[in-house]
Amino acid sequence: xxxxxxxxxxxxxxxxxxxxxxxxxxxxxxxxxxxxxxxxxxxxxxxxxxxxxxxxxxxxxxxxxxxxxxxxxxxxxxxxxxxxxxxxxxxxxxxxxxxxxxxxxxxxxxxxxxxxxxxxxxxxxxxxxxxxxxxxxxxxxxxxxxxxxxxxxxxxxxxxxxxxxxxxxxxxxxxxxxxxxxxxxxxxxxxxxxxxxxxxxxxxxxxxxxxxxxxxxxxxxxxxxxxxxxxxxxxxxxxxxxxxxxxxxxxxxxxxxxxxxxxxxxxxxxxxxxxxxxxxxxxxxxxxxxxxxxxxxxxxxxxxxxxxxxxxxxxxxxxxxxxxxxxxxxxxxxxxxxxxxxxxxxxxxxxxxxxxxxxxxxxxxxxxxxxxxxxxxxxxxxxxxxxxxxxxxxxxxxxxxxxxxxxxxxxxxxxxxxxxxxxxxxxxxxxxxxxxxxxxxxxxxxxxxxxxxxxxxxxxxxxxxxxxxxxxxxxxxxxxxxxxxxxxxxxxxx
Ligand code: NAP
Ligand code: MG
Numbered sequence: 001x002x003x004x005x006x007x008x009x010x011x012x013x014x015x016x017x018x019x020x021x022x023x024x025x026x027x028x029x030x031x032x033x034x035x036x037x038x039x040x041x042x043x044x045x046x047x048x049x050x051x052x053x054x055x056x057x058x059x060x061x062x063x064x065x066x067x068x069x070x071x072x073x074x075x076x077x078x079x080x081x082x083x084x085x086x087x088x089x090x091x092x093x094x095x096x097x098x099x100x101x102x103x104x105x106x107x108x109x110x111x112x113x114x115x116x117x118x119x120x121x122x123x124x125x126x127x128x129x130x131x132x133x134x135x136x137x138x139x140x141x142x143x144x145x146x147x148x149x150x151x152x153x154x155x156x157x158x159x160x161x162x163x164x165x166x167x168x169x170x171x172x173x174x175x176x177x178x179x180x181x182x183x184x185x186x187x188x189x190x191x192x193x194x195x196x197x198x199x200x201x202x203x204x205x206x207x208x209x210x211x212x213x214x215x216x217x218x219x220x221x222x223x224x225x226x227x228x229x230x231x232x233x234x235x236x237x238x239x240x241x242x243x244x245x246x247x248x249x250x251x252x253x254x255x256x257x258x259x260x261x262x263x264x265x266x267x268x269x270x271x272x273x274x275x276x277x278x279x280x281x282x283x284x285x286x287x288x289x290x291x292x293x294x295x296x297x298x299x300x301x302x303x304x305x306x307x308x309x310x311x312x313x314x315x316x317x318x319x320x321x322x323x324x325x326x327x328x329x330x331x332x333x334x335x336x337x338x339x340x341x342x343x344x345x346x347x348x349x350x351x352x353x354x355x356x357x358x359x360x361x362x363x364x365x366x367x368x369x370x371x372x373x374x375x376x377x378x379x380x381x382x383x384x385x386x387x388x389x390x391x392x393x394x395x396x397x398x399x400x401x402x403x404x405x406x407x408x409x410x411x412x413x414x415x416x417x418x419x420x421x422x423x424x425x426x427x428x429x430x431x432x433x434x435x436x437x438x439x440x441x442x443x444x445x446x447x448x449x450x451x452x453x454x455x456x457x458x459x460x461x462x463x464x465x466x467x468x469x470x471x472x473x474x475x476x477x478x479x480x481x482x483x484x485x486x487x488x489x490x491x492x493x494x
Contacts, residue, residue, distance in 0.1 A: 006102040010198045011043040017204045019059035020214020026051050031194050036109035036340040036378040037331050045197040047222040056218035057235035060160040060187040063215025074216050075157045075185040079137050083130035090123035092206035103199040108167050108342040111331040122175040128459040129179040132480050154487040157185030159237025162230045166243040167342050168297040170196035176474045177240040184483035189218045195343050197221040245468050263472035263482050267398040268426030271419040272302035275432035280318045283431045287322045290429050290455040295339050296402040300427030305406045306415045312408050316386045320365040323382050340378040347378035350401030357394040363387045390418050420446045425466030429455050
């Protein structure tokens with residue numbers, strides 16, 4: 001692939017976005033950006049210094065409160081005014097759809113079939129949160145139970161928020177935090193993941209074009225230690241994180257000590273519970289989206305298929321044929337379904353799981369090779385394992401690659417037990433020809449979301465992980481509340 005084939009406004013950069021301008025970093029280190037389809041380095045970004053981080057947080061604090069004139073901060077704008085900025089930002093993002101898609105694909109290998117929707121999805125998230133402005137404007141007055149007085153329950157933005165994102169959806173997982181933060185009246189410092197530091201710059205450019213005031217959005221790049229320093233920075237009021245469970249735990253511990261509000265969207269190991277009456281053709285249509293989205297690098301996908309014994313072989317055949325029919329290759333090709341793994345280290349992790357599955361006695365019905373079939377890039381052959389038992393590592397641990405495990409159950413009780421026997425609690429799907437039976441079963445899955453016959457995320461509904469999958473919720477009014485702090489003002493009834 002040559003650079004000419006793609007729209008890549010940013011490749012090698014020296015600057016960070018602080019106080020409304022791209023400013024040269026004072027940091028000494030650099031992080032390279034690699035195209036996972038080729039293994040070639042094509043970009044690089046600075047690693048922010050402590051001074052850069054201090055400047056970004058200070059700018060965000062000034063923008064929050066308004067530096068010169070009291071009442072002139074982002075927090076002081078009427079919610080309807082902030083909503084107008086969000087809508088303008090949405091349109092500016094749509095203008096940059098191709099550059100966002102190509103940069104994202106070159107950073108993490110997500111096929112353009114996926115990344116070409118990133119801008120529209122981001123725009124729709126901003127418009128959704130803009131539509132919640134009335135929630136912030138409607139007075140909430142609650143009488144004392146004895147009728148002696150009343151309380152006005154006000155909502156204040158919490159302050160400067162640290163937004164820390166992973167590499168699998170570098171636009172969406174920033175925007176899911178940025179949109180509610182801005183709507184609430186918060187200002188932010190964003191730290192993207194090291195493999196994907198460039199595509200998010202196009203969101204910042206869109207914010208500049210939308211006229212969002214200086215300091216409201218700041219962007220710093222650098223390693224995990226920069227994320228750690230951001231989480232603990234004295235100027236930060238709240239942390240929003242998406243990423244791995246171990247890093248989430250360490251952030252939660254830091255926020256516990258600081259008594260700093262935190263939302264965490266972490267890993268998962270979700271199940272597709274297939275009932276005996278399943279329509280296999282219908283399931284085949286949504287299988288990849290629900291169980292292998294983004295080359296298996298999606299937190300909520302149902303990577304364990306729980307199949308009834310009486311239909312086990314049929315199901316294994318359907319899943320195998322569906323995965324085999326999906327093309328893997330150049331992620332810039334619109335027909336590609338499976339790209340490479342996002343990084344060399346992720347490729348090695350996924351191959352380790354494939355070896356572990358084979359060693360523990362699982363049967364690969366497709367893939368299963370530890371060679372990719374490609375002469376370069378971080379590809380892993382999409383792999384389906386049958387005869388997987390609940391104790392195997394591939395059945396229990398998050399793989400984050402194109403590997404599906406099919407387990408067998410003989411009673412619904414057993415299926416529910418297997419589905420819930422994991423430390424995670426993020427997603428899950430139920431496949432049945434009977435929508436009422438599927439709906440009745442959903443409450444028995446101990447997870448934050450369940451899809452009946454498909455899985456998709458809805459910006460208007462909370463996306464929340466239970467147990468090791470996280471704390472708090474993103475999206476919906478619940479997602480906005482995470483950026484607000486309440487104040488009860490008691491007054492005499494006039
Ligand atoms: P990660 O290692 O947890 O990193 C996530 C982000 O945190 C990156 O920006 C990373 O920076 C930063 N970071 C690393 N160490 C940190 C620390 N000690 N303090 C503060 N920030 C720190 O996860 P990843 O490797 O990027 O992504 C893969 C994982 O994310 C998977 O395990 C997946 O389960 C999870 N994930 C969950 C969801 C969800 O919504 N639940 C979505 C996507 C991914 P560097 O990149 O510079 O290290
Ligand atoms: Mg990591």
